[in-house]
Amino acid sequence: MRLDRRLLRSLRRAVRLAVYAAEDAEEVGLARIVVEEADLDYATALAVVEAVKELRELFPHKSESWFLRAAVRSLGVREVRGNVWVVPGFPELGDYYSEYVVRFSGGKYSCDCFARSYGYVRSARICTHVAAVMVYRRARRRLSAWLGDLY
Ligand SMILES: [Zn+2]
Numbered sequence: 001m002r003l004d005r006r007l008l009r010s011l012r013r014a015v016r017l018a019v020y021a022a023e024d025a026e027e028v029g030l031a032r033i034v035v036e037e038a039d040l041d042y043a044t045a046l047a048v049v050e051a052v053k054e055l056r057e058l059f060p061h062k063s064e065s066w067f068l069r070a071a072v073r074s075l076g077v078r079e080v081r082g083n084v085w086v087v088p089g090f091p092e093l094g095d096y097y098s099e100y101v102v103r104f105s106g107g108k109y110s111c112d113c114f115a116r117s118y119g120y121v122r123s124a125r126i127c128t129h130v131a132a133v134m135v136y137r138r139a140r141r142r143l144s145a146w147l148g149d150l151y
Helices: 005-020 027-037 042-058 064-074 112-118 128-149
Strands: 078-081 084-088 099-105 108-111
Touching (some): 005 042, 042 064, 042 128, 084 128, 099 112, 099 128, 108 112, 108 128
Antiparallel strands (some): 078 084, 084 099, 099 108
């Protein structure tokens, strides 16, 4: 996935609006910003913006940068098998590795960045790689619901 300054800048704008705009903020308008300024399709942008808004309800105390990093990484998430995802790492976002593996098991997410950074699995903490998977799954669910509506 290409991560250029333009995509980062427009995603940052969309995430800032999604995270901090008033409750009646227009998701469609936010998605349009991303689409016009970056090389993303409209439905994906709308689904990601809505997913970030939903995540904000779950994590009201996380910072704007946390949501931004989750949104950007969510665009490159790949599901490698059931409940296992590979999340791309970006040096621009402070990642040391080029990919991270996130697992969902026993009702909990875990990420291999915990083990890499601290030498043990610390699954209680939600890192932005886990958040990226949460955005990805929520966005995917929306996209398939919308596509389902077409038939
Ligand atoms: Zn992680």
